[in-house]
Amino acid sequence: MPDLILHHYWPSPFAHKIRLALGLSGTSWKSVEIPRVPPKPLLMPLTAGYRRTPVLQSGADVYCDTQNIVRALSDLTGDKRLLPDETRGRILAFTDWADGPIFNLAARVVLTSALDTAPPEFIRDRAGLYFGPNWTPEGLKSQLQGVILQLSAHLSLIEQGLGDRGGFLSDDLSYADVTISYLAWFIRGRWDQGPEFLRQFVNIERIEREIHEAVRDEYEDLSGEDALVIAKRSRSTSPSGVSDQRGLAPLKQGVRVTVKPQAETSDPPFIGWLRYLDRFRVSLDHHSTEVGDVVVHLPIAGYQIQPCE
Numbered sequence: 001m002p003d004l005i006l007h008h009y010w011p012s013p014f015a016h017k018i019r020l021a022l023g024l025s026g027t028s029w030k031s032v033e034i035p036r037v038p039p040k041p042l043l044m045p046l047t048a049g050y051r052r053t054p055v056l057q058s059g060a061d062v063y064c065d066t067q068n069i070v071r072a073l074s075d076l077t078g079d080k081r082l083l084p085d086e087t088r089g090r091i092l093a094f095t096d097w098a099d100g101p102i103f104n105l106a107a108r109v110v111l112t113s114a115l116d117t118a119p120p121e122f123i124r125d126r127a128g129l130y131f132g133p134n135w136t137p138e139g140l141k142s143q144l145q146g147v148i149l150q151l152s153a154h155l156s157l158i159e160q161g162l163g164d165r166g167g168f169l170s171d172d173l174s175y176a177d178v179t180i181s182y183l184a185w186f187i188r189g190r191w192d193q194g195p196e197f198l199r200q201f202v203n204i205e206r207i208e209r210e211i212h213e214a215v216r217d218e219y220e221d222l223s224g225e226d227a228l229v230i231a232k233r234s235r236s237t238s239p240s241g242v243s244d245q246r247g248l249a250p251l252k253q254g255v256r257v258t259v260k261p262q263a264e265t266s267d268p269p270f271i272g273w274l275r276y277l278d279r280f281r282v283s284l285d286h287h288s289t290e291v292g293d294v295v296v297h298l299p300i301a302g303y304q305i306q307p308c309e
């Protein structure tokens with residue numbers, strides 16, 4: 001297996017989730033630091049337009065979105081700790097929910113509290129990604145109390161689902177617990193009232209602590225330029241083929257498609273040639289002068305795939 005290269009920045013909560021997942025599975029990795037806001041000139045040649053953080057590269061294969069990254073990570077490494085066979089579906093359904101509504105509420109709290117202190121271009125960029133085009137600072141502020149109540153209700157469900165030992169869906173800690181941990185890490189580190197707010201969730205705090213104690217951080221720095229050279233010198237190991245699409249008008253292998261998040265966001269569309277599609281993943285052939293031919297992998301859930309006219 002080629003080295004796993006994580007394109008990320010340290011304060012990113014979604015990147016933190018994947019750093020914890022790499023650590024829990026005992027996988028060593030290379031760290032490429034990318035900017036927190038565009039332009040991202042050493043990332044975009046790899047991703048067919050995907051701009052979010054993190055991105056996992058393995059040679060000429062580029063995995064976007066953490067649900068997809070963690071599946072790839074366990075498939076590439078053979079690790080069974082993150083997603084044990086018997087609970088894989090339950091864990092990924094749980095983390096899909098946690099990354100959606102719960103993260104969105106946490107991001108609202110963090111961004112609303114940072115409205116008067118963070119750089120305005122950062123706030124504009126993130127609000128466009130998470131809240132769509134119609135957000136206003138006043139609207140965010142007036143909703144803050146209700147948003148905190150919602151966040152608390154969601155976390156209370158997780159707290160109720162946890163005992164005083166073991167993980168959320170298994171005796172041993174899994175990717176479900178990594179996900180609980182990154183949410184707590186984000187709320188604790190980026191909201192001034194976060195540490196006090198989290199005190200009501202003793203078992204979430206326990207999971208956060210146990211995961212951070214369990215992980216081994218084994219990484220080496222790599223430059224963005226070197227990561228592009230690695231992609232250019234490598235060949236994708238991804239399969240090709242479009243599986244049965246359950247009776248729908250079939251998308252044909254080789255057609256040019258756009259892929260866009262289903263939610264209302266300011267993300268640009270990602271464009272490439274359809275190479276592979278199964279029940280969970282869509283893979284696009286992508287070419288740029290900096291990297292030659294690479295394959296960009298995205299999850300299907302949460303993304304709208306359409307042939308280009």
Ligand SMILES: N[C@@H](CCC(=O)N[C@@H](CS)C(=O)NCC(=O)O)C(=O)O
Pocket residue numbers: 012013014015036037038051052053054064065066067099129
């Ligand atoms: N659904 C994506 C969400 C990733 C995401 O929103 N990441 C944030 C950073 S924590 C982001 O991309 N922010 C904008 C950026 O880095 O340009 C995933 O699971 O990877």
